[in-house]
Amino acid sequence: MTSEDVLNEFRAAHALREGHFVLxxxxHSPVFLQKNLVFMDGARCARLCQALAEKIVATVGPVDVAISPAVGGIIPGYETAKHLKVRSMYVEREDGAFKLRRGFHIAPGEKVVMVEDIVTTGLSSRECIAAIREAGGDVVAAACIVDRSGGRADVGVPLIALATLDVPAYPADSLPPELAALPVEDPGSRRLAK
Structure with missing residues (x-):
């Protein structure tokens, strides 16, 4: 599956949006990927995650477990794990930091792939990877459906992306005039202050 194939899945789901969004x-960005519109279609989600699973195996070989950050990574993490034929777990925040909870456990030496939905800066991926390592996992790679950093996000391990986009993202105090002129849309990525 090519990057264009992945984007076509987003377009078909009306999930590739243009405007002014807070990620x-x-x-802030002029492009928003409304991933939940993609993931709510089981067949579409399966196609993307099967392709991601195949790319993971082709890149790093077999893994033992897939772990995702809650909440956004749970669906693609589960579906990718299903195609990898491995266990699926997720980390969630406890006192502000990601942790494995709910009885999830990693055996010493298990090879872990961290699976995300979309990577922009890589921050949540790095936090998730740190939690996995703290729990004893050997993180061999990170994987995502879309890397919207153009390949610039550093997550500390190899990042396997099904699609790579080079989409600009700006701090609120450094918006280009054409983006600043647009009203901010609230697609649910970050709740806007009222």
Missing amino acids: SSGL
Whole structure:
């Protein structure tokens, strides 16, 4: 599956949006990927995650477990794990830091792939990877459906992306005039202050 194939899945789901958006990272962008419109279609989600699983195996070989950050990574993490034929777990925040909870456990030496939905800055991926390592996992790679950093996000391990986009993202105090002129849309990525 090519990057264009992945984007066509987003387009078919009306999930590739243009305007002025605040991303979950807090950065502003003229492009928003409404991933939940993609993931709510089981067949579409399966196609993308099967392709991601195949790319993971082709890049790093077999893994033992897939772990994702909650909440956004749970669906693609589960579906990718299903195609990898491995266990699926997720980390969630406890006192502000990601942790494995709910009885999830990694055996010493297990090879872990961290699976995300979309990577922008790589911050949540790095936090997730740190939690996995703290729990004893050997993180051999990170994987995502879309890397919207153009390949610039550093997550500390090899990042396997099904699609790579070079989409600009700006701090609120550094918006280009054409983006600043547009009203901020609230697609649910980050709740806007009222």
